[in-house]
Amino acid sequence: KQEVTQIPAALSVPEGENLVLNCSFTDSAIYNLQWFRQDPGKGLTSLLLIQSSQREQTSGRLNASLDKSSGRSTLYIAASQPGDSATYLCAVRDSSASKIIFGSGTRLSIRP
């Protein structure tokens, strides 16, 4: 059974720092991995989608990497800003079906 874990559950850093959020999954047979952002009381916004054949994807200050063999993905945020404060969720589409399994998220707070 696929399980997705995100550590830490919460992170607080000063503005301007580069930071890394972690996501691990137990079954390496995945189709893709997606990173989302969720603001308080809001829905999910897709940030990056990494296909199973890819190693990384970049969008602006965000870079997501994927290492299927070790069951890990990281989301790198460069030059963090207070507007980056949100909960970041990773989700894997596993190979068994159309199901997508979510981690419990990392709540990020950027201090001005």
Place this chain on the structure above:
Amino acid sequence: NAGVTQTPKFRILKIGQSMTLQCAQDMNHNYMYWYRQDPGMGLKLIYYSVGAGITDKGEVPNGYNVSRSTTEDFPLRLELAAPSQTSVYFCASSLRHNTYNEQFFGPGTRLTVL
């Protein structure tokens, strides 16, 4: 395109009442999903559908029912509401089941059962 829309935004139910959460998408997506999100937690899959007329259970289907009579609509029904069903419900859709397509989410329905 409106994307994925959900109604209502908020609802309070009494124990034992029933209701239907509506979800619609106008992107001609094959796949649709219902998730629930409890406070401080990730999303858990309730039901999903790979196309009109086809539905299947996710991780936490008990207490819920779905139907998919059209490509656009995927309503979620609660027959006998229980306090354990207090949660935020998200509907999502994606084009097809392959490596390239991402999920798009609706804004959510916040449900409280008292």
